Amino acid sequence: MITLQGKGVSTGIARGRLSFLKRQTLSVEKRSVDNVEQEVERFNTARQTAAAQLDTLSSTMLDKIGEKNALLFEIHRMMLEDTDYCDPIIEIIRTEKVCAEYAVNTAGSRLAQDFADMDDEYMKARAIDVYDVSKRVVEILSGEGQGLSQNDEPVILAADDFTPSETAQLDRNKVLALVSRHGAANSHTAIFARTMGIPAIISFGAFLSGDFSGKQVILDGETGVLHIEPEPQVIWELEKKEAQQRQEKERLEKVRGKPTFTKSGRSMKLYANIGSVSDADTAVAGDAEGVGLFRSEFLYLGRNDYPDENSQYDSYRKVLEKMGGRQVVIRTLDIGADKQVAYFQLSKEENPAMGMRAIRICLTRPDLFKMQLRAIYRASVHGNAAIMFPMITSLNELRRAKELAKAAREELEAKGIPFKADIPIGIMIETPASAVISDLLAKESDFFSIGTNDLTQYTLAIDRQNDAIASFCDTHHEAILRLIRLTCENAHKAGIWCGICGSLGADVQLTKTFVDMELDELSVEPSYILKLRALIAEC
Ligand code: PEP
Ligand code: MG
Numbered sequence: 001m002i003t004l005q006g007k008g009v010s011t012g013i014a015r016g017r018l019s020f021l022k023r024q025t026l027s028v029e030k031r032s033v034d035n036v037e038q039e040v041e042r043f044n045t046a047r048q049t050a051a052a053q054l055d056t057l058s059s060t061m062l063d064k065i066g067e068k069n070a071l072l073f074e075i076h077r078m079m080l081e082d083t084d085y086c087d088p089i090i091e092i093i094r095t096e097k098v099c100a101e102y103a104v105n106t107a108g109s110r111l112a113q114d115f116a117d118m119d120d121e122y123m124k125a126r127a128i129d130v131y132d133v134s135k136r137v138v139e140i141l142s143g144e145g146q147g148l149s150q151n152d153e154p155v156i157l158a159a160d161d162f163t164p165s166e167t168a169q170l171d172r173n174k175v176l177a178l179v180s181r182h183g184a185a186n187s188h189t190a191i192f193a194r195t196m197g198i199p200a201i202i203s204f205g206a207f208l209s210g211d212f213s214g215k216q217v218i219l220d221g222e223t224g225v226l227h228i229e230p231e232p233q234v235i236w237e238l239e240k241k242e243a244q245q246r247q248e249k250e251r252l253e254k255v256r257g258k259p260t261f262t263k264s265g266r267s268m269k270l271y272a273n274i275g276s277v278s279d280a281d282t283a284v285a286g287d288a289e290g291v292g293l294f295r296s297e298f299l300y301l302g303r304n305d306y307p308d309e310n311s312q313y314d315s316y317r318k319v320l321e322k323m324g325g326r327q328v329v330i331r332t333l334d335i336g337a338d339k340q341v342a343y344f345q346l347s348k349e350e351n352p353a354m355g356m357r358a359i360r361i362c363l364t365r366p367d368l369f370k371m372q373l374r375a376i377y378r379a380s381v382h383g384n385a386a387i388m389f390p391m392i393t394s395l396n397e398l399r400r401a402k403e404l405a406k407a408a409r410e411e412l413e414a415k416g417i418p419f420k421a422d423i424p425i426g427i428m429i430e431t432p433a434s435a436v437i438s439d440l441l442a443k444e445s446d447f448f449s450i451g452t453n454d455l456t457q458y459t460l461a462i463d464r465q466n467d468a469i470a471s472f473c474d475t476h477h478e479a480i481l482r483l484i485r486l487t488c489e490n491a492h493k494a495g496i497w498c499g500i501c502g503s504l505g506a507d508v509q510l511t512k513t514f515v516d517m518e519l520d521e522l523s524v525e526p527s528y529i530l531k532l533r534a535l536i537a538e539c
Contacts, residue, residue, distance in 0.1 A: 001231045008224035009190035012199030013242040014177035015218040019155035031099040039093045043100040046140040076133045101141045108134025128304045167192040186453040186464045194525035252530035260533045271523035280322040282526045290327035292523020293501040297334045312375035320383025327384045334358040334390040358391035373408035377419035386424040393433040430454035435483035442494035452502025515539040
């Protein structure tokens with residue numbers, strides 16, 4: 001047995017086989033073959049396997065990315081049956097007497113280039129689809145996995161680190177836990193794992209060797225310990241701990257369905273953080289009183305192109321309906337920094353966390369922003385929605401963002417499309433600047449939600465993605481607590497509510513402090529809700 005110590009970022013015990021995420025780019029070799037018909041047959045079999053994968057993907061991604069986007073997989077599948085795609089591949093195999101991998105890669109690249117050279121923007125964009133399909137077929141032919149969703153059995157997934165796009169596409173039924181060499185506690189991977197209730201450990205460094213691939217392991221997401229080929233005694237102890245955790249969960253069931261009150265009888269709200277439509281089910285199962293942070297940018301990740309207005313509308317509508325009248329705070333696009341999406345074509349920056357991200361992108365690309373705002377407003381008739389702008393640092397930014405919301409409403413009105421005009425518009429307090437001027441911002445906002453993940457990184461000047469400086473990050477730093485207190489006081493003076501949606505909201509060591517500060521809401525990963533409700537009742 002080998003024992004490794006990492007940093008636990010999402011609690012829970014998991015036991016299973018360790019599988020490393022395969023994502024390396026394939027190098028395709030030109031290999032001569034004698035039996036060309038056998039090679040054509042190999043190509044046809046790979047084509048069928050790819051079609052079956054795409055069918056599965058299309059149905060499993062439906063909830064995450066909406067019907068219209070899931071259709072993309074359907075289009076990819078149809079391409080595999082198209083003679084324009086298949087015939088040139090077969091011809092290369094037969095005329096050049098080469099392996100199927102090379103033929104797919106060559107013919108696929110030519111076809112992709114033909115699309116890329118077209119004048120029509122839509123057709124141009126199809127080049128990436130041809131590339132994707134070809135990559136899938138080549139990976140099947142060469143025995144490489146497509147990454148996250150192709151494992152037959154659920155596994156403990158390992159990687160150097162997981163990108164937010166990868167985590168957005170994770171098939172939660174096939175991933176028992178996540179382990180990585182790098183990463184940070186407040187990275188979106190860690191946040192995502194907590195939202196999903198998937199145990200996760202990061203920062204193993206090089207100790208998490210590829211040699212462990214395929215081995216049986218057991219891990220504890222609380223202590224951050226990973227045992228490879230564990231001894232029976234270790235399995236017994238961790239299974240005992242798991243049973244205790246189950247008992248604790250059963251004990252907390254007694255506060256399910258109850259409102260949240262402090263010891264002195266003051267009401268607080270416990271909302272959930274979500275990143276996808278299916279997370280809304282987790283929020284309901286976790287007994288959330290609402291959604292305090294819908295990270296809408298997750299709808300933009302793991303894709304080749306912008307989600308259009310209708311598909312966004314579908315997602316917001318579904319979440320609102322699932323939450324059945326409970327408030328859903330939709331945070332507008334927070335792309336940039338660690339959440340990079342190729343099709344946004346953002347320039348490379350030295351300091352992306354301090355660069356073109358979040359509201360800055362939205363104010364720079366008003367059409368994109370208005371499309372999202374129209375989708376939210378359209379969905380608003382199906383529930384209790386609120387809009388929240390991320391990364392606001394000044395009154396001017398808030399005013400410009402609100403102007404664009406007004407423009408989006410006017411566009412809908414002009415077309416006679418129904419929407420709720422008066423849904424609350426709030427902001428995230430994620431920078432020291434916004435906390436310091438929260439008295440001014442409060443006069444023009446309907447609510448505040450404090451994003452302590454970014455507030456911490458910008459206040460302490462500690463990159464939240466950089467695990468090398470994690471030891472310098474004191475999340476309980478007095479500066480952070482003062483900024484939270486100041487923000488909450490200014491909100492109350494202006495008569496608006498103030499909550500926390502950063503990870504600090506779930507830090508039980510601070511629950512009493514937050515109750516004393518009279519915060520109105522905590523928005524946390526769903527699995528923390530019952531625990532916090534029971535704790536708040538004692539504070
Ligand atoms: C935060 O910064 O605290 C926050 C909730 O936003 P995100 O973690 O998505 O940056
Ligand atoms: Mg943030």
